[in-house]
Amino acid sequence: MKNTTKICLTLLAYVTLNLSSVQSQMQERWTVPEAQTQQRRRMWHMHLESAELYGNSTDLQYFYVNVYFGSQRHPQTLIADTGSGIAAIPCKNYCNHCGNHINEFFDIDGSQSKYIYNCKTDSGCDCHNGQYCKFSQAYGEGSSYHGFIAKDKVHFGEHHHPNEDAFEFTFGCVQDETNLFYTQKADGILGLTKSTYSHHMRPIFDVMKDNHLIEKRQFSLCLGKNGGYFQIGGYDGTRHLEEVQWIPLLQTSQYKVHITGISMNNHFIDGSAQYNVGFIDSGTTFSYFPHGLWSSFRVHFEWFCNLDNEHHCLGRMARDTNSEDREKICFVYDEKKFKEGPLDFFLSYPILNFRLKKSDRQDDYINFEWFPSEYLYRDKSNRYCIAGEVYNRGEVMMGGTMMRQHNFVFDVDTNQLGLARAQCNEDSNQVMNISSMIQKGQVYGLDPNHTESLVQVCQHRGANGVDPITYLTPVTQKIVKMTDSISVFEYLFMFFLFAALIIICCCCILQENNDEEQDKLENSDKNEFAMVPDHSVDLDETIDSESNNNPGNKQQNSKSDNKSSRSKSSQLEQNAQVQAQQQRQREQLNSSGNNSKKSKYQNKVVYKTDESGQISGIDVKRIEVNEQYLQQKKRRLRQKVLKSSRTNKKNYYVEFDKIDEASQEESAQE
Incomplete structure (x- = not known):
């Protein structure tokens, strides 16, 4: 139990140090000393x-x-x-x-x-x-x-x-x-x-x-x-999920990029390359697509959902007869089936990849990945829809829904656009990476080991009249970069852990005290120490075990059976003193001639009582004991005597066990 207490206290000290570190980090995030405020702000x-x-x-x-x-x-x-x-x-x-x-x-x-x-x-x-x-x-x-x-x-x-x-x-x-x-x-x-x-x-x-x-x-x-x-003047990448990729902007007053094609889980959508301009407009709510491209999206979603009924599109496509909703691409959502939220629902839908031109080389582009947790929004209680609409222009309007969970960095000086997927806000239903989609069973076009993706193509033909091609690319593990500061949830977790350790340590200490009290009671029950009124055997005297078998003592004890208990006690005390004196004389003789290794023994005095509770005799037992244990026992007994003297009117003295030092050979003979 003592070891348990030490472990608890060690853990408590460790958590305290870490908690103080967490508190300091929280203060650095939220508050700054007034003396440093102006200097920090300028920098x-x-x-x-x-x-x-x-x-x-x-x-x-x-x-x-x-x-x-x-x-x-x-x-x-x-x-x-x-x-x-x-x-x-x-x-x-x-x-x-x-x-x-x-x-x-x-x-x-x-x-x-x-x-x-x-x-x-x-x-x-x-x-x-x-x-x-x-x-x-x-x-x-x-x-x-x-x-x-x-x-x-x-x-x-x-x-x-x-x-x-x-x-x-x-x-x-x-x-x-x-x-x-x-x-x-x-x-x-x-x-x-x-x-x-x-x-x-x-x-x-x-x-x-x-x-x-x-x-x-x-x-x-x-x-x-x-x-x-x-942010103005630069960007902060602490919430990024990947490195910033840079592409050139077109030479206009607005922010436009060159699109070289669009794919669904790396399955290239034929004819998408003709819609080669993307206009980035954060003030527009939804994203807008030309009619031909939107129709291709609808056909490819139907094809993708039928590829794998077990892992693809856990909500079937909704058919709307309403003229206003006829152009929408929606999927049925059962809230009872996804009680923990729509994350698993999102993981069953494909990624829309927009290839953005990086240089004049045909194969030099970056993939802007529009994940399902970003392009699906809850249109009604029982369905999710793609956050896009149709319009009559020939370019792709990359509105607010396409910009979600990405950090768009606009560098006006160099006329470049930087893109990085990020956690722009806390969203427990955000699809973090491709690996999480593969783990849920969506492998088509994502898992490089899924060779069937190369031959399992759709029959949709676009403007060029060729079969669409699926390009398998190695899956990259996008590392989430964590900030050095600790979030509020981590701070609360450390706080509750600290409180739990305090409670555990208190319980351990209380249990240890209870165990010690129990040990005292058990030891006091096992060791019967005779208590006599007034003057008992001198605490400095010891009793030899052989004196217990002396016939003279037994005869003397038997003759005094009819006397009062007080006279018996006095006579026994005198006998004990005589025996102790004889023992000391033998020890002096033995110590002069015996140089063998000494051991320690305990002479324990036990008074015999009859049925009426009167003292009828005395026994002396010789027991080998540990010195450290004996000292602890004496200390506890002294405390008990003091306590007893306060509560009782009479004075009582407890007869303590004494240690005899004799040779091992003599103890064996005895």
């Missing part, structure tokens, strides 16, 4: 400005960031939009037709740092109401903004310094909103294209670089299923 902001993204691409249908305007730092929620170039918010006292949004309208008249452009004094703009420089912005679905141009101090994101992080930014002060801009919850929009059409408005990363808040014109968007993060 950090010279490279990267970071802010949280809120929203999603299914329910709310957009992602927004908090930006603070004016000398009063008024919060405004702006949609992060890589498809447009200007920033616009509704302004108080000027908004004639504006909807209800998350925050109150920006009070530009109450800001001491504002500047409103005047068309008579500021060149490069048209007049609005004969005085202000006007702006107007329309979008593809029919929404639009109208108003005038203003400039004021701006802070990006929640974590900013009131003075050091401020910069002057030109934006549109909205007076009229239409369609989705009128009904949306977000206050305004933040355009992020490489350049703008306005003479006075510039992208936010240009302005921040001019104000020395960042070193390069680069920003990144990591959109999760719910929330994400937005």
